[in-house]
Amino acid sequence: MHRQIYVNLAVDDLSRSKAFFSHLGFEFEPRFTNDQGACMIVGENIYAMLLIKPFFQSFSHKPLCDASKSIEALMCLSCDSRAQVDRLVTKAVAAGGTATRQPQDYGFMYEHGFEDVDGHIWQLIHLDPDASGAAS
Structure with a gap:
């Protein structure tokens, strides 16, 4: 399994x-x-x-943090393309989320993300294994 x-x-x-x-x-x-x-x-x-x-x-006996004010974790999801990254961020913003920052292009990795309606941060990445700088 x-x-x-x-x-x-x-x-x-x-x-x-x-x-x-x-x-x-x-x-x-x-x-x-x-x-x-x-x-x-x-x-x-x-x-x-x-x-x-x-x-x-x-x-848990630990107190909950307010995800809109404190960072608890970053969820990172891979995407099949840069376009898919951008599409999901656009959809998230249209559904009430917010973009976390401007897209970042590292050559081998394209990243953008959003905060969901509860303040959790979701990073979306597209990795290009053929691009310069990608780990082999």
Whole structure:
């Protein structure tokens, strides 16, 4: 069996967060989605669990940070092209998110990103293995 990764993110309003990510084209696994959380399918064996804050808090005794004011983690997703990176950022902004900064072009890597409606930062990258500077 292949390992799976589940990134758990605290959200204020589950319906709003699901609508935001649905607008970006993500789908949800209904078997692991209820009124306390939604299992967003990111890729094969990769999931983001969007959990309402009280439920998220039940997994730890540590206080939650406000992701709109403090950094907790950076989620980084690879994309098939620079155009796909730009398309997803455009969709995120249209759905109520914000672009984190201007796109960055490192030659071998193109990066741009957005903050979702709860303040979590999602970096989107396209790696060009044939470009100068790419690791071999």
